[in-house]
Each structure stands twice: as structure tokens, then as C-alpha cells.
Amino acid sequence: MKKVLLLFVLLTFVLSGIAFAGPYEVVDVKGGGSITGVVKAAAKVADPVVKIETTKPEEHQLCGMTAPSGMYEISAGMGVKNVLVYIEEVPKGKALPKMDYKLTNLKCQFTPLVGIAYSGSNFVVTNSDPVFHNTSIGLMVGGKRSTVYNLALPGKDQVITKPVRRTGLNSVKCDAHPWMRAWIYAAKNPYATITDADGKYEIKDLLPGTYKVTFFHEGFGDVTKDVTVAAGKPATLDHTFSKK
Amino acid sequence: MQSRFYASLLLISALILLAFVSYAGLRELNPEWKTYQKEYKRLFFNNAVTPDMKKKAAEYTVGIRQIYIKDLNRVDRCDNCHVGVENPLMAKEKVPYRQHSGTYLKDHPVTKFGCTICHLGQGNATNKKEAHAEGHDTYWDYPILPLKHIQSSCTQCHNMDFLSKHGADVIIEGEKLFNEKGCKGCHKLSGNGGVLGKALDGVGSQPIHYFPMRYVEGERTQPSWLKQHFEDPRKVVPESVMKVKLTPEEADKLTTYILSIRTYDPPKIYRRINEEPIVAKDGHALYNMYCVACHEDGKLSAFDENLKGTIPAIENPAFLMNADDRFIEMVVKEGRKGTPMTSWQLSSAGLTDEEIKKIVSYVALQRGHESSKPVSVNLKTGDKDAGKEIFNVRCALCHGEKGQGGLGLNLANQIIKKADDQYLFKTIRDGRATTPMPPFGSTGLGLTDQQIVNVISYIKAF
Amino acid sequence: MIVNKKPSLQCISYILIMVFSLLIFSIAAAEEGALKAPQDDGKNAVSVDVKKDVQDAGNNEAQLTLGKKLFGERCVVCHGASGNGKGPAGVIKVMEKSGRVLEIHPRDLTSGTFKFRTVSTGCLPLDEDLLRTITDGILKSFMPDAKVLKLDERKALVAYVKTFSPRFTAEEPCKQIAAKMPKWVGSKDSIVKGEALYKKMKCPDCHGNDGSGNGPKSNDIVDDWGNKILPFNFRTGNLKRGSTPDNVYLTFTTGLDGSGMPSYEDSLKDEERWNLVSFTLKLMNKAEYLK
Incomplete structure (x- = not known):
């Protein structure tokens, strides 16, 4: 009797783990559809300049007095670069890539400024500066920040690897240098990308269905739009941001 | 053999003794001041232009001298080294040959005043170390006064009005700092002031051993102690609860002022005083003098780690709305027992009723026009035991189980017993905006009016 | 968690789980009276756990009700009824001896971010971490200790505090870090x-x-x-x-x-x-x- 009970318990735990914690299910996608589009700005916005405000002379020597923020990179055709485009909830689709997210502290800036990390892979954070940096990755939940990792990188060439655990949009900051910032979308499915210099993007291999696509840009804000994808065909979804 | 050994030992001892005695004798023949006086004579002669002056220089005799001033009961021998103080020909020479700076000696001739009445130090001494007496290793009580604090000596004979018209800027600013930083909030002087700190009467005449010098950096003298204490009170007195911190410049000025608070009064014939019209201080000035050190601008309600309690924000509109002048006056007069708040009435901290009234009206200037609606509170219906139960869960976290205070104010004192029921009721019901005291009434944390009355009955019984 | 399997299988597993769970619960409930608590038998330990789980399920609601009541009495004043750290007491200011003023913001319990943990950065605090903070309070910040409360009451508070953030249901607890002080510390x-x-x-x-x-x-x-x-x-x-x-x-x-x-x-x-x-x-x- 007790052995049976034990078996049941084990089964319950294993199965419930699979069934309840798995909102994304990996299947073979053959002949899936895709979403393409262009993200544009309604008007040109001047790229703000970041002031390097520090009382330590060696930091000025390394990082200068000012730096371009790279926030608004708008092409001649008004395409906006570095817009995160992602579908937060996808019930099933292709497998996630196994790809570590490399984030570097270089000359008191984070490189890259925006990017996508995948659940199941790692953050690899590097300090290439001979000054103290701490990399604080924080998940944005309902407009509030919640620390995911706060890592000390006091020395040059220090590397710390941490698994991508909580998914969603992350803001990255360095407490020692308040001007430093970066954005990472930690994705639980592979359907996320960033726009290129012309504001173009493509999300491939989606099963047919209706999806909610989110566009996020640190300056313009975010917007979520519905799009229906048919098998084997590209659906088009454009967006034009205007400055609030 | 042995006798030869002792004989040579005796010889060597005799030679050592001879050498020692001759050295001592030579040193006595050639004291520090003699060197200075010889050099002075040479410089005097060189600088003299007219034959008349040359003659005077040649006539100068090297020898010990002193100035005796009967009225001041002083003997000063400073001019044995500072030989040229009255000689205009020495204006460009180095100290100690140099002439005294400024025109001070014109009004204060050396023969009438001497030196130490202003410069302090040991006038009787005939060498620099003993005369200047800087630091503990000289074992003298009063070292020479550093020149940057020299104005502290002027107040012996002159009042502030006179000094302000004669360029004594340092001590004037020092006095201003003394009045505006609220020193008298804790220190008594001339019969009024708080009691948390030491009284300051005569502090400028206190000998070195009055000041604990253990943590003082640099010269261990009264001015160093005072300055370092003003820059960082806990540096020289680790257990100090003094809140005020000054910049080095301010600290220097205040040191000058504090050093002027002396016990010695020169005879009347020495004093030169302007008829100073006595201006009564207004409420603002009195607030600065007595209240500002703790309450600052009265707007910040913060727990103070020095005083280990919250200093109430007395300019908080939420407080002024409920507290009438009569209540504030009572608190100022009686103080709050068990807290650093001193009783300010004449018999304790020495303020007159009129002065207290002025302070209260100054504090009340911030009161808005809005007044809270009166409520009817009947304490007779209060149930102390029920109040205790609520107090222990809701209030004790901040006010302490016995009302002794913590983050919240001390409730176990006579002020709470005497306080108006309405005032207490409204404070508990509505809380105190911008402080951690939350509204406990039905719009806040949900106590009923009756429960609040119960709590009041309980705290009134502390 | 991601798994490669056919969709129909998932439906079946759902149903299976329901059935299994019901079965276990009924068996366990039936045996509740008869089961004795064995001390040293490894196999039996699991069944005891089951029994405990079942009891917990029953107690859970009572515990949360108690936690909510205590939270309302003692914690709301700073942490707010919704646990967002914006209670009626507001920000507490402390002037340090050095003269600088610290502003103490009560913890926003809804974000699931806590400073005092025995787990790595980014991890949720363990129950015992929360229990320790509630029991001992936090020095200097006026978070009072709760030593007047019984252990059960404090545990109820922990359980209730955990309901403010969805993280506590969504995430697995991390491995505890043991602080084993070497003898030479302080040399x-x-x-x-x-x-x-x-x-x-x-x-x-x-x-x-x-x-x-x-x-x-x-x-x-x-x-x-x-x-x-x-x-x-x-x-x-x-x-x-x-x-x-x-x-x-x-x-x-x-x-x-x-x-x-x-x-x-x-x-x-x-x-x-x-x-x-x-x-x-x-x-x-x-x-x-x-x-």
C-alpha cells in the first residue's frame, strides 16, 4: 500500500511540474508563418548626450566628459534602430536557441545597449574597464524594478556567468555610474528580435494563430499590437512611434 | 693596581663634572634673549639712517629687562626677545626683531598694557618655550594666544558695538555664529541657556587641563580643542551629543568668540566702551539662539542618533493646527521630562516669560488659517485597560511599552497629562502628516473614537 | 519548463494528475488516524510528509487568516494594507551621528525583492530568512522585533507576507548558503x-x-x-x-x-x-x- 502511495506521490510531483510550469511547449514547426515590419518615428528626435558625472578623475580619463546616448538612432527613412520586438505569450513553437548573452562594461557604457537573452542560456557579464562596475539586472514588473542579479565586477577582465532565470523586460544599471544603462528582454520563447538600422525586423517560424506583439523602445515607450499569422505567409506589422 | 683604577675613575668623574659645570655656566652667560638682543643691536645700527639714530643704536645696552604694570598686576619680560616692537626702524625685519604690526601700540602703549594682557602666555618666562607654553609638555596652564584668535582679548575692555566700529570682524562674526547656531540651546552663559552641555562662563580662561586633549590633533591647546570640537564634536569628545558642525573657517571664528569668554576683568580705567543701545531680541533671534541647534528649521521630523529620540518638527502645519499657543508655551516653559527638551522658564534655563512668549509667537507664524473642528471628548468614558491592550499592539512599537519614547515621542511626562484632550484625540485620530505618526482614526488604521478615548485614558495614567 | 511532446498527451496527463491527486488525498485522509509517526524508517518518512502536506493544506487557510490579522495589527502601519511599503507612517528619517539624514522606506513586499537572505543574488528569500527578519526586526530601521509573538504566529506572518508577490508561487527556492566561519577570522x-x-x-x-x-x-x-x-x-x-x-x-x-x-x-x-x-x-x- 505504502509503495503504491509513494509511486503516486512521485508521479504527481513529476507530472505537475511539467504540466503547470510549462507555458511554452516546443514542437516541430514546418511551414510556419512569419511577421515582418518596420518601426518608424513620426519625427526626428535628437539623440541626447550623456554627461559623465563623476568625481573620480581616472574615470573621466577613461570615459571622457560626455558620450552619445545612442537612444534615438533614426535612419533617413525614419526607421528606428534598437526597438525590442517580442511576443510575450506563445503557447508553442520552435526550440529556443542555446546562446549566452554577452554584456560588456566598456568605457563606462554597457555594450550592447539592447538585446535578447534566452531562457535556459546564461548572462555572461564582463568588465573591460579598470574601474569598479556593478551590473544590476532588474526585471520591470508593472513599471517597478525588481533586482534579478546585482553583481560586483571590481576589476578589469572580470567575467561572471549567471543563468537567465526570470523572463521579461530587464533594465540594467550600474550603481556606481548612474548614467550607464542597457535593456535586455529575457525571452521564454524564441520569438523576439530587435530592429536593424532601418527599423526593420522579422520574426520567423510561427505557428498560425493570433499573437500579441510588443514593441519597446527606451525613449518612445512600449506598445502592444495584435497580428494574425497564416501558415507559410509573412504577415506585416508596422508601427510608428511618436514622442510623448 | 686597584688604587690606580680608582684614581683614574676619580679623574674622569672630575673632568665630566668640570665639563658639565662649564657648559651650564656658559649657557647662563649666553641665554636665548642675549643672542636676539645682540642681533637687534646690529640690525638697529644698520637700519639707522640719521647720525642721531646711529647714536641711539650704539647706546643700546644688552641686558635683561621687564615691564611691570601695577594696575594689572603683571610682569612681562617678552621684550627681552621681541626687542623691536616699538622701533619703527624694525618694521621690515623678521620676528622677533620686528616692530608690532598696526597702530595698536599707539592706543595700547607697552608701558601701560604690557603684552600678555592681549597675547596671553607666560609673561614671567625668559625663554621662548616657557613663554609661549604651547602644549602639555611645558606644564603651563595658559599658552600664548594664536594670532588668528587675538581679537578674543579685545572684549576685556571693549564691547561689541565698539569693536564692530573698529574692524574687529572675526569676533563679531564669531558672536553671530554663537547666536545663530543655537549654542545656548544646550550651554548656559550668564545665567541663561540649556543644560545639556557644560556652562560656558569663563571658558576662555580655563587652563589646559580643563579640556580632555587625548583626541586632539596637532598642538594640544585650548584653541585647537575648541576648533576641532566645532568641526566635529565627537572627534575630541566621543560621547558628545552636540549636533552642530561648522566649516573650518566658521570654527575659527567661533573659537575666537568662545576664547573671549573670560573671568578676568581689567580695572575700570582700562575699559573703553561705546554706549550700546540695548535692543531686545525678537522671536526669530531668540529661536536661533535657543532652539535652532536641535529643531533646526522645525520642518524635519527625524530620529536623531545622538539624542536617541525623534526631535519633533515644531513648524509642522499638522502640529500647529492642533496645538494652540497656550500648549506650546506650556511645553517651552516646563520642558519634557525624560527627553532632552529643557524647561526654559526663568528658574531653570533662565528665559523670561516675555521671551518665551516671543518664541512661541515666532513658532506660531507658520500656523495656517485653517483650524480643525472641535470634537467632544469625554475621558470619563475611557477604559484604561482596553486602552492598554490597544496601546501595546499599536503604539508601543514606536512610543515604548511604558511610553518612554523611541521613534515616537516620550509620552510618559507631565505635558501629556496636562495636554488638552482634544489635542491628543485629534493627534491620534488624524496622525501627524509628514512624520511617521499615522492617522489611527476611522479614515486611517481604523480605531473607533471610543478606542482612541481608551488609549488617551491609558497614556494619561503613565 | 519546456518539453517535447504531443499536445494530446498533455490533456491526458492533466486528467491523470487530477485523478491521482484525488486518490492520494482520500487514501491519506483515511489513514490519517491509523498512521503513526515513524522516527527512523526512511521509507515511511515520505508518507509522513504526505500526511503533513495534507494537514498543511487544511491549515493553510487558517494560517493565512491569522497572518492577515497580525499583519493588519502590526505591519500595515508601515508596509500598507496592500504590502506596497506605502503605509500611513510613510518614510522614516534618521539623522546619523555624522549629521547625514537617512530616509528609510518600508519594504515594498509586492516586488518580492528582499535584502536579507541566505541565498544568492536574485533568489527569493527562504522562509527562514523572512522568519528571522520578522523575529529579530531590523536594527536602525525601526522594524521592530516580534519576539512577543509565538512561533506559529510569526510563521503565519511569513506565509501571509509571501502572498504579496507572485514570485513565491512561480519560482523554485534556491540553495541556502551556509556561513561557516574559519577559525582565523579576525587574526x-x-x-x-x-x-x-x-x-x-x-x-x-x-x-x-x-x-x-x-x-x-x-x-x-x-x-x-x-x-x-x-x-x-x-x-x-x-x-x-x-x-x-x-x-x-x-x-x-x-x-x-x-x-x-x-x-x-x-x-x-x-x-x-x-x-x-x-x-x-x-x-x-x-x-x-x-x-
């Missing part, structure tokens, strides 16, 4: 090494050369909620979580999530962190904790 050699590390790790950037919390970065720091915060002053110092060597070690290791203090778990070896403990205990004048 002269260790203090010297620690002092060198203090400089090498750039601690003075925030905490100042003498540890008084006035480093060149000390005015730039904001927490997760955008509130300005100041670095710890070792000179006047009692560490908020307590100044025992274990607590100092855990602060370096886990970081203080939500604040500017990062985790040194990956940047320093265990031994180095203990050296840093030796030095900072000296800075805090807390060497007596080593005896």
Missing part, C-alpha cells in the same frame, strides 16, 4: 589581507577610505524603487541585519538585492570574503563578536 594577517581587498574591490568608491560611507559615489545611488539611498557607515555601525561575522559574510556573498550593494559571490573566493569580514569587523569596532 592580524586576515585583517591586513582584508584591508587590501577592501581597496582592491573598490569598496571605498561608495563606503569611503575610512569606511564612513562618504565615498565619491555615495551620492549617486538609488534603489530599485528610485529612492536615493546612502552607503553603510562602518564607523557608526551596526549592520541592519546584525553585525555578527555570519551576517557580514552573507552581506558580501548575497548582496543586498534592491539596493546598490552587489553580490561578491562570483568576484571573491570564499576565503577572501572572510578576510574582508575580518577587516570590516575591525572598522565597525565589533571584534568582540569573534570571541
Whole structure:
């Protein structure tokens, strides 16, 4: 009797783990559809300049007095670069890539400024500066920040690897240098990308269905739009941001 | 053999003794001041232009001298080294040959005043170390006064009005700092002031051993102690609860002022005083003098780690709305027992009723026009035991189980017993905006009016 | 979690789970009276757990009701009824001996971010971490201790506090970090090494050369909620979580999530962190904790 009970318990735990914690299910996608589009700005916005405000002379020597923020990179055709485009909830689709997210502290800036990390892979954070940096990755939940990792990188060439655990949009900051910032979308499915210099993007291999696509840009804000994808065909979804 | 050994030992001892005695004798023949006086004579002669002056220089005799001033009961021998103080020909020479700076000696001739009445130090001494007496290793009580604090000596004979018209800027600013930083909030002087700190009467005449010098950096003298204490009170007195911190410049000025608070009064014939019209201080000035050190601008309600309690924000509109002048006056007069708040009435901290009234009206200037609606509170219906139960869960976290205070104010004192029921009721019901005291009434944390009355009955019984 | 399988299988597994669970619960409930608690039998331990789980399921609601009541009486005043840290008491200001004013914002319990943990940065605090904070309170911040409450009551508070953040249901607990103090902590050699590390790790950037919390970065720091915060002053110092060597070690290791203090778990070896403990205990004048 007790052995049976034990078996049941084990089964319950294993199965419930699979069934309840798995909102994304990996299947073979053959002949899936895709979403393409262009993200544009309604008007040109001047790229703000970041002031390097520090009382330590060696930091000025390394990082200068000012730096371009790279926030608004708008092409001649008004395409906006570095817009995160992602579908937060996808019930099933292709497998996630196994790809570590490399984030570097270089000359008191984070490189890259925006990017996508995948659940199941790692953050690899590097300090290439001979000054103290701490990399604080924080998940944005309902407009509030919640620390995911706060890592000390006091020395040059220090590397710390941490698994991508909580998914969603992350803001990255360095407490020692308040001007430093970066954005990472930690994705639980592979359907996320960033726009290129012309504001173009493509999300491939989606099963047919209706999806909610989110566009996020640190300056313009975010917007979520519905799009229906048919098998084997590209659906088009454009967006034009205007400055609030 | 042995006798030869002792004989040579005796010889060597005799030679050592001879050498020692001759050295001592030579040193006595050639004291520090003699060197200075010889050099002075040479410089005097060189600088003299007219034959008349040359003659005077040649006539100068090297020898010990002193100035005796009967009225001041002083003997000063400073001019044995500072030989040229009255000689205009020495204006460009180095100290100690140099002439005294400024025109001070014109009004204060050396023969009438001497030196130490202003410069302090040991006038009787005939060498620099003993005369200047800087630091503990000289074992003298009063070292020479550093020149940057020299104005502290002027107040012996002159009042502030006179000094302000004669360029004594340092001590004037020092006095201003003394009045505006609220020193008298804790220190008594001339019969009024708080009691948390030491009284300051005569502090400028206190000998070195009055000041604990253990943590003082640099010269261990009264001015160093005072300055370092003003820059960082806990540096020289680790257990100090003094809140005020000054910049080095301010600290220097205040040191000058504090050093002027002396016990010695020169005879009347020495004093030169302007008829100073006595201006009564207004409420603002009195607030600065007595209240500002703790309450600052009265707007910040913060727990103070020095005083280990919250200093109430007395300019908080939420407080002024409920507290009438009569209540504030009572608190100022009686103080709050068990807290650093001193009783300010004449018999304790020495303020007159009129002065207290002025302070209260100054504090009340911030009161808005809005007044809270009166409520009817009947304490007779209060149930102390029920109040205790609520107090222990809701209030004790901040006010302490016995009302002794913590983050919240001390409730176990006579002020709470005497306080108006309405005032207490409204404070508990509505809380105190911008402080951690939350509204406990039905719009806040949900106590009923009756429960609040119960709590009041309980705290009134502390 | 991601799994390769056919969709129909998932439906079946759902149904199976329901059936299994019902079965177990009914069996366990039936045997409840008959089961004795075996002490040392490994196999039986599991069935005892089942029994406990079942009891917990029944007690859970009662526990949360108790927790809610206690929270309403004691915690709401600062943490707010919704647990967002914006209770009626508001921000508490403390003027330190040095004259600087600290603004203490009560913890926003809805974000699931906690400073005092025994787990790595980013991890949820364990129940015992929360229990410790509730029991001992937090020094200097006026979070009072709750020693007047019984253990069950404090546990009920822990359970209730955990309901404010969805993280507690969504995430697995992390492995606890054990603070095993080596014997040499506090030795002269260790203090010297620690002092060198203090400089090498750039601690003075925030905490100042003498540890008084006035480093060149000390005015730039904001927490997760955008509130300005100041670095710890070792000179006047009692560490908020307590100044025992274990607590100092855990602060370096886990970081203080939500604040500017990062985790040194990956940047320093265990031994180095203990050296840093030796030095900072000296800075805090807390060497007596080593005896």
C-alpha cells in the first residue's frame, strides 16, 4: 500500500511540474508563418548626450566628459534602430536557441545597449574597464524594478556567468555610474528580435494563430499590437512611434 | 693596581663634572634673549639712517629687562626677545626683531598694557618655550594666544558695538555664529541657556587641563580643542551629543568668540566702551539662539542618533493646527521630562516669560488659517485597560511599552497629562502628516473614537 | 519548463494528475488516524510528509487568516494594507551621528525583492530568512522585533507576507548558503589581507577610505524603487541585519538585492570574503563578536 502511495506521490510531483510550469511547449514547426515590419518615428528626435558625472578623475580619463546616448538612432527613412520586438505569450513553437548573452562594461557604457537573452542560456557579464562596475539586472514588473542579479565586477577582465532565470523586460544599471544603462528582454520563447538600422525586423517560424506583439523602445515607450499569422505567409506589422 | 683604577675613575668623574659645570655656566652667560638682543643691536645700527639714530643704536645696552604694570598686576619680560616692537626702524625685519604690526601700540602703549594682557602666555618666562607654553609638555596652564584668535582679548575692555566700529570682524562674526547656531540651546552663559552641555562662563580662561586633549590633533591647546570640537564634536569628545558642525573657517571664528569668554576683568580705567543701545531680541533671534541647534528649521521630523529620540518638527502645519499657543508655551516653559527638551522658564534655563512668549509667537507664524473642528471628548468614558491592550499592539512599537519614547515621542511626562484632550484625540485620530505618526482614526488604521478615548485614558495614567 | 511532446498527451496527463491527486488525498485522509509517526524508517518518512502536506493544506487557510490579522495589527502601519511599503507612517528619517539624514522606506513586499537572505543574488528569500527578519526586526530601521509573538504566529506572518508577490508561487527556492566561519577570522594577517581587498574591490568608491560611507559615489545611488539611498557607515555601525561575522559574510556573498550593494559571490573566493569580514569587523569596532 505504502509503495503504491509513494509511486503516486512521485508521479504527481513529476507530472505537475511539467504540466503547470510549462507555458511554452516546443514542437516541430514546418511551414510556419512569419511577421515582418518596420518601426518608424513620426519625427526626428535628437539623440541626447550623456554627461559623465563623476568625481573620480581616472574615470573621466577613461570615459571622457560626455558620450552619445545612442537612444534615438533614426535612419533617413525614419526607421528606428534598437526597438525590442517580442511576443510575450506563445503557447508553442520552435526550440529556443542555446546562446549566452554577452554584456560588456566598456568605457563606462554597457555594450550592447539592447538585446535578447534566452531562457535556459546564461548572462555572461564582463568588465573591460579598470574601474569598479556593478551590473544590476532588474526585471520591470508593472513599471517597478525588481533586482534579478546585482553583481560586483571590481576589476578589469572580470567575467561572471549567471543563468537567465526570470523572463521579461530587464533594465540594467550600474550603481556606481548612474548614467550607464542597457535593456535586455529575457525571452521564454524564441520569438523576439530587435530592429536593424532601418527599423526593420522579422520574426520567423510561427505557428498560425493570433499573437500579441510588443514593441519597446527606451525613449518612445512600449506598445502592444495584435497580428494574425497564416501558415507559410509573412504577415506585416508596422508601427510608428511618436514622442510623448 | 686597584688604587690606580680608582684614581683614574676619580679623574674622569672630575673632568665630566668640570665639563658639565662649564657648559651650564656658559649657557647662563649666553641665554636665548642675549643672542636676539645682540642681533637687534646690529640690525638697529644698520637700519639707522640719521647720525642721531646711529647714536641711539650704539647706546643700546644688552641686558635683561621687564615691564611691570601695577594696575594689572603683571610682569612681562617678552621684550627681552621681541626687542623691536616699538622701533619703527624694525618694521621690515623678521620676528622677533620686528616692530608690532598696526597702530595698536599707539592706543595700547607697552608701558601701560604690557603684552600678555592681549597675547596671553607666560609673561614671567625668559625663554621662548616657557613663554609661549604651547602644549602639555611645558606644564603651563595658559599658552600664548594664536594670532588668528587675538581679537578674543579685545572684549576685556571693549564691547561689541565698539569693536564692530573698529574692524574687529572675526569676533563679531564669531558672536553671530554663537547666536545663530543655537549654542545656548544646550550651554548656559550668564545665567541663561540649556543644560545639556557644560556652562560656558569663563571658558576662555580655563587652563589646559580643563579640556580632555587625548583626541586632539596637532598642538594640544585650548584653541585647537575648541576648533576641532566645532568641526566635529565627537572627534575630541566621543560621547558628545552636540549636533552642530561648522566649516573650518566658521570654527575659527567661533573659537575666537568662545576664547573671549573670560573671568578676568581689567580695572575700570582700562575699559573703553561705546554706549550700546540695548535692543531686545525678537522671536526669530531668540529661536536661533535657543532652539535652532536641535529643531533646526522645525520642518524635519527625524530620529536623531545622538539624542536617541525623534526631535519633533515644531513648524509642522499638522502640529500647529492642533496645538494652540497656550500648549506650546506650556511645553517651552516646563520642558519634557525624560527627553532632552529643557524647561526654559526663568528658574531653570533662565528665559523670561516675555521671551518665551516671543518664541512661541515666532513658532506660531507658520500656523495656517485653517483650524480643525472641535470634537467632544469625554475621558470619563475611557477604559484604561482596553486602552492598554490597544496601546501595546499599536503604539508601543514606536512610543515604548511604558511610553518612554523611541521613534515616537516620550509620552510618559507631565505635558501629556496636562495636554488638552482634544489635542491628543485629534493627534491620534488624524496622525501627524509628514512624520511617521499615522492617522489611527476611522479614515486611517481604523480605531473607533471610543478606542482612541481608551488609549488617551491609558497614556494619561503613565 | 519546456518539453517535447504531443499536445494530446498533455490533456491526458492533466486528467491523470487530477485523478491521482484525488486518490492520494482520500487514501491519506483515511489513514490519517491509523498512521503513526515513524522516527527512523526512511521509507515511511515520505508518507509522513504526505500526511503533513495534507494537514498543511487544511491549515493553510487558517494560517493565512491569522497572518492577515497580525499583519493588519502590526505591519500595515508601515508596509500598507496592500504590502506596497506605502503605509500611513510613510518614510522614516534618521539623522546619523555624522549629521547625514537617512530616509528609510518600508519594504515594498509586492516586488518580492528582499535584502536579507541566505541565498544568492536574485533568489527569493527562504522562509527562514523572512522568519528571522520578522523575529529579530531590523536594527536602525525601526522594524521592530516580534519576539512577543509565538512561533506559529510569526510563521503565519511569513506565509501571509509571501502572498504579496507572485514570485513565491512561480519560482523554485534556491540553495541556502551556509556561513561557516574559519577559525582565523579576525587574526592580524586576515585583517591586513582584508584591508587590501577592501581597496582592491573598490569598496571605498561608495563606503569611503575610512569606511564612513562618504565615498565619491555615495551620492549617486538609488534603489530599485528610485529612492536615493546612502552607503553603510562602518564607523557608526551596526549592520541592519546584525553585525555578527555570519551576517557580514552573507552581506558580501548575497548582496543586498534592491539596493546598490552587489553580490561578491562570483568576484571573491570564499576565503577572501572572510578576510574582508575580518577587516570590516575591525572598522565597525565589533571584534568582540569573534570571541
